[in-house]
Amino acid sequence: MNISPFIQGLPKAELHLHIEGSFEPDLMFEIARRNGISLPYDTVEALRAAYDFSNLQDFLDIYYQGMQVLVTREDFRDLTAAYLDRVAAQNVRHVEIFFDPQGHTSRGIEFATVIDGIRDALEQGEREHGISFRLIMCFLRHLDEADAFDTLEAALPFRDHIAAVGLDSSETGHPPSKFARVFAKARELGFPAVAHAGEEGPPEYVVEALDQLQVRRIDHGNRALEDPALTARLAALGMPLTVCPLSNLKLCVVDDLENHPLPAMLDAGLVVTLNSDDPAFFGGYINENYQAMSDHAGVDDAALAEIARQSFRASFLDAPRRDALIAEVDAWARKCGVGQ
Ligand code: HPA
Ligand code: ZN
Numbered sequence: 001m002n003i004s005p006f007i008q009g010l011p012k013a014e015l016h017l018h019i020e021g022s023f024e025p026d027l028m029f030e031i032a033r034r035n036g037i038s039l040p041y042d043t044v045e046a047l048r049a050a051y052d053f054s055n056l057q058d059f060l061d062i063y064y065q066g067m068q069v070l071v072t073r074e075d076f077r078d079l080t081a082a083y084l085d086r087v088a089a090q091n092v093r094h095v096e097i098f099f100d101p102q103g104h105t106s107r108g109i110e111f112a113t114v115i116d117g118i119r120d121a122l123e124q125g126e127r128e129h130g131i132s133f134r135l136i137m138c139f140l141r142h143l144d145e146a147d148a149f150d151t152l153e154a155a156l157p158f159r160d161h162i163a164a165v166g167l168d169s170s171e172t173g174h175p176p177s178k179f180a181r182v183f184a185k186a187r188e189l190g191f192p193a194v195a196h197a198g199e200e201g202p203p204e205y206v207v208e209a210l211d212q213l214q215v216r217r218i219d220h221g222n223r224a225l226e227d228p229a230l231t232a233r234l235a236a237l238g239m240p241l242t243v244c245p246l247s248n249l250k251l252c253v254v255d256d257l258e259n260h261p262l263p264a265m266l267d268a269g270l271v272v273t274l275n276s277d278d279p280a281f282f283g284g285y286i287n288e289n290y291q292a293m294s295d296h297a298g299v300d301d302a303a304l305a306e307i308a309r310q311s312f313r314a315s316f317l318d319a320p321r322r323d324a325l326i327a328e329v330d331a332w333a334r335k336c337g338v339g340q
Helices: 005-009 025-034 045-048 056-067 071-089 111-129 145-161 176-188 203-211 222-224 230-237 243-250 262-267 286-296 301-313 320-335
Strands: 011-019 090-097 132-140 165-169 192-198 216-218 240-243 272-275
Touching: 005 286, 005 301, 011 216, 011 240, 011 272, 025 045, 025 071, 045 071, 071 090, 090 111, 090 192, 090 230, 090 320, 111 132, 111 262, 132 145, 145 286, 176 192, 176 203, 176 222, 192 203, 192 272, 203 216, 203 222, 216 262, 222 230, 222 272, 243 286, 272 301, 272 320, 286 301, 301 320
Parallel strands: 011 090, 090 132, 132 165, 165 192, 192 216, 216 240, 240 272
Antiparallel strands: none
């Protein structure tokens, strides 16, 4: 995909990125080899050929399989460093990264190994690329409440390094209400919340995320549009949605990028951001997601600039850096002759 100079130069924040979903096949094979673990695919090409998904669960099965080769602190560092190198080249200035501790602790990997490795790379990325960061710990919703409580407890020694808690994995049949008590405890401990909702699940799950989890952002949120009252409520709240077009296409949440709901979201006055979700599996990083909406959904450069501003406004950044990055978007848009 050709990326326009405007999108390439646009300062952006990525707010919806699963670090385990940035695991490119070549790095996966390299780490598997050095850990003496075999993958059920002989070649990088055979693995890539398996990335043909009909729904979220098809993808998750391969996603959880891939992350099993991650064992050491260096593995988590290398995974995260590879992502940061990619997005530094796309002019991403701030990242808020999801990680799935239960995908690792369930295999006997220490919580500390995971978070220390990720943080090694994030700190290096901030020094070398000037990319600021926050970490968001996700609970796997297909597991039970007790497992989530255990994970929250395991995170406590690292609480200063965790900006928020999130909710991901298999949505259907696992409503936000299942974790209301976990999120209440997290709130008591001072963690703000985000949650995946309305990707495959019904609009009611978005309502539950608002009312029962008291989220600050909705991840995906596409299906909220099916409920006009909910859509109006999200718009009135200025509740950010972290939208991921190429993910939606690969997981058959939309049948065609031409039919992506982003323009309808903008028309409804929703606050939207654009993100890549699991870029190694879905065929593009953040710039490819911006470009896809420009090429196929008729979203013009002025709207893309506003989406980039919203990505900083919707972040957990402190006000001075947030405002400085928004001013960089303004300057870039002005330089390119792109109006408001
Ligand atoms: N949805 C839910 N869970 C996930 C996703 C997603 O798109 N990616 C990684 N875990
Ligand atoms: Zn996601």
